[in-house]
Structures are given as C-alpha cells and as structure tokens.
Amino acid sequence: MQKWTDEQFGAWVVMGSVTFLSAMYWMQFYYYHFWWGYAEKYAAQKNDATKWTMNTYGMWSLAETINVVVLLFQWVPSALVWILTFTNESDLIYFWI
Numbered sequence: 001m002q003k004w005t006d007e008q009f010g011a012w013v014v015m016g017s018v019t020f021l022s023a024m025y026w027m028q029f030y031y032y033h034f035w036w037g038y039a040e041k042y043a044a045q046k047n048d049a050t051k052w053t054m055n056t057y058g059m060w061s062l063a064e065t066i067n068v069v070v071l072l073f074q075w076v077p078s079a080l081v082w083i084l085t086f087t088n089e090s091d092l093i094y095f096w097i
Contacts, residue, residue: 002088012097016082023079026071033068 004012081096 012085016079016085019075019082020079022071023075026068026075030068030072034065 078096081092085093085096
C-alpha cells in the first residue's frame with residue numbers, strides 16, 4: 001500500500017467504501033424486511049403449516065428474498081476482505097482487487 005500511487009489508493013478507498021456501504025445497506029434491508037415485526041401481525045392469512053410459501057405474497061417476493069440473500073453473500077464477505085486489506089498482506093489485496 002505504501003508504494004501505491006494516489007490513483008491506486010483513491011480507487012482502493014472508493015471501491016472499499018462502496019463495498020462497505022453496500023454490505024451495510026443489504027444487511028439493513030434484510031433485517032427490516034425479514035426480521036422486523038411479527039408474522040402474526042403482518043401475515044397475509046392465518047398460519048398454515050402445509051404452506052411453505054407463507055408470507056412470500058407471490059413469486060415477486062420470493063424472487064426478492066433470493067436476490068437479497070445472494071447480495072448479502074456477495075457484499076458482506078467483500079467488505080470483510082476489504083477491512084482485512086488494512087493488514088497490507090499483498091496476497092489478500094491481490095485477491096480482493
């Protein structure tokens with residue numbers, strides 16, 4: 001890192017900031033949409049153990065759930081690796097970039 005030019009360091013800072021903010025956004029989105037509130041209060045219908053699609057409200061919400069989980073698996077590890085690049089380990093930096 002010490003040998004980086006200003007452009008390289010700036011790109012590292014911007015990309016890392018975007019990665020970290022995206023991870024925080026998708027964690028907040030997941031928490032607010034899937035853990036907030038009570039199922040009994042916000043359920044579309046009464047709970048039925050035979051319905052595995054309870055509270056998905058259709059295929060759109062099922063697709064949204066899959067999208068959020070995939071983006072969590074994308075952004076959270078990327079943000080953690082970016083934080084670990086502060087150790088100045090060249091292999092880790094090369095892996096992240």
